[in-house]
Every structure is written in C-alpha cells, then in structure tokens.
Ligand SMILES: O=C(O)/C=C/C(=O)CC(=O)C(=O)O
C-alpha cells in the first residue's frame with residue numbers, strides 16, 4: 219500500500235470548506251460542497267520539487283487533509299462513511315492563483331504537474347479524530363497557515379456521502395477536504411514545510 223497514491227484514479231478536491239479561507243478571498247461559503255478534480259499526474263512525493271507552471275506569477279500554497287478511499291462505493295450513507303476510509307494523507311493543493319482569478323475552469327491552475335504534493339499514508343488510528351486535527355504550514359520557516367479540521371464547513375461524512383451521489387468512489391481515490399485560511403504565495407527557491415498534529419511533517423522545495 220506504500221504506493222497506493224499511484225493506483226488512485228482521481229483526486230476530488232473541495233473548495234471553500236473553511237469560512238475564514240472563503241472570507242480571505244471574498245468568496246461566499248457554498249451551501250453544498252463545491253468540488254473540482256485534480257489529475258493524478260499532479261502527485262509528487264517528498265524528494266520531488268514543486269515546479270511553477272508556465273505563465274504563473276502567483277503560485278499559492280494550500281495545506282489540506284486528504285481522505286484516502288479504501289472501498290468502492292456510490293450513494294454512501296452518511297453514517298457508513300468510515301467503512302470507506304482507508305486512511306488519510308497530508309496534501310498541498312498548489313494553486314496558480316493568477317489563473318483561478320480570471321474565472322475560467324481550474325483544471326490548469328490546480329492540475330498542473332506537481333500541483334499535488336502528498337505525504338505517506340496516515341492510518342486511521344495514527345490520526346485519531348480527523349475532525350480535530352491541527353494543520354499547519356511554514357514557508358522558509360515562517361508560519362503561514364495554522365488551522366484545525368474542526369473548522370470544516372462540510373465534515374468528512376458529508377463530503378463522502380455528497381460526492382458519492384455523483385461519482386463512484388474507488389480504492390486509492392483521494393478527497394482533498396479544503397484549506398484553512400492563511401494561503402499565500404511562494405516563489406522559486408523557497409521551502410514549504412507542513413504538518414498535521416504531531417503525526418507527520420513533510421517538506422518540498424519550489425523550483
Ligand atoms: O474561490 C477561489 O477562487 C479559489 C478557491 C480555492 O482555492 C478553493 C480551494 O481549493 C480550497 O478552498 O481549498
């Protein structure tokens with residue numbers, strides 16, 4: 219399962235799932251989860267660098283909790299969600315902010331190669347309560363994001379039951395649950411380090 223990420227067919231990402239993050243971009247909080255897809259070709263793991271995509275002058279970091287799906291399911295009932303969770307990952311939803319702001323589809327701005335740095339698997343028991351996990355991110359050692367999954371607007375059972383009404387979830391799929399506030403730019407030669415509780419940290423250089 220060490221290479222489970224390579225097996226997943228899709229990354230389903232949630233937007234505006236933290237009120238303070240929606241507010242920092244002057245966006246409304248959606249009543250139902252707002253989702254988009256990132257291609258699995260955007261995955262990288264520690265040791266690989268984040269590459270700024272062509273034409274991007276405002277590459278932003280977003281630290282997020284990722285849910286790794288362990289069992290195929292559609293129309294998953296809210297109360298059965300845990301049967302479908304294999305574990306978790308820490309992830310970055312790297313975003314070419316200057317491309318999202320023109321209002322066009324986000325496929326390139328959030329789906330370019332290296333746009334989804336991820337950690338190794340975090341088991342359910344290692345994480346404990348996924349709705350009470352501290353997510354933090356530093357750029358060159360300076361704290362930029364320091365949030366908690368308790369502030370999600372739509373919690374994990376809601377996300378799994380909602381998404382699976384429309385898209386069958388399959389083993390290895392990942393759901394990125396949205397970012398807390400504090401997003402900001404990174405430039406070449408900077409380093410991003412982020413972590414979740416005291417369970418795991420990961421570090422990526424920007425090229
Ligand atoms: O609303 C926008 O223009 C963009 C928001 C995001 O980047 C959405 C997310 O990816 C998120 O909230 O995590």
Ligand SMILES: [Mg+2]
Nearest residue numbers: 280311396397
């Ligand atoms: Mg995001």
